[in-house]
Amino acid sequence: MTSAELLTDAFGRIKENVHGAVAGLTEKELATRLDAESNSIAWLIWHLTRVQDDHVSEVAGTEQTWLADGWAKRFELPFDDAATGYGQGPAEVAALEGISAELLLGYHDAVHDRTIEYVRGLTDADLPRVVDTRWDPPVTLGVRLISVIDDDIQHSGQAAFIRGVLLRSRRNA
Template sequence: MTSAEILVDGFMRVQEEVHAAVEGLSLEELTFRVDEEANSISWVIWHLTRVQDDHVADAFGLEQVWLRDGWQERFGLPFSPDAHGYGQSSNDVAEVRADKDILTGYYDAVHAQTIQQVEKLTDADLPRVVDQNWTPPVTLAVRLVSVISDDLQHVGQAAFVRGVVLRRRG
């Protein structure tokens, strides 16, 4: 298995879990918060998708799917176009009221752009520095593994909230 195939496999696992986290849930269930400061499934899936979109687009010199394909308008959020969830308030979390179709539509579009870039990688591409703002500087390999790790942690949070929601259904 090549490095590119391993990375593609990781991103495929994220996609599977994103779909599993939202499947069969109503808008009310997707926006349920365990308490007033907690994140909803809708916000968590939006956030992990925004981060993947931002980081992958930056690493490959592409336009974000969020802007290029009109997802910003479809979500209709009162945030800056470059917002992706870091540092947002509880009130901001409450603003993300997206249903399953918009969440998975946006995720799948970002996933497609990600796979299109990652499947072409060679081992020689992976040491390329993509972010000088860290010590040591971040390479493409580190950035992609970091995105997979972050996405899986967040989709795990969404799965936890999904479990709470399903228990409340009775």
């Protein structure tokens, strides 16, 4: 198995996790927060997709799907178009109310497709390329992609947990 195949598999699992966390939920359920300080499923999925879009487009040297394909306009969020969710608080999380599963999954799938197109073309020789010198040691392409995968897996797992709580609440109502 090549590095490109491993990366393709990992990003494919993230897509499965995202769809599993979101499928069949209402806008209200997607916006539900377990307490006033916690994230909603909608915010978690939007955030993990924005980070993937931002980081992968940067290393690929392409425009973000968020802007290139008009997703920023479709979401109509009160944030700067460059926002990825990093450092946002409860007020910004609340701004994701009224976002549909179709919109979240449409954006995620578009980012996933571009990500897969990029990683399928990578070779082992590409992965040591330094992509960020702001860190010590500098960040390589391989480390950046693993960082995105790690972040996405964590956030999709958080979304799946919230989904489980919501579905149990539905059954007990």
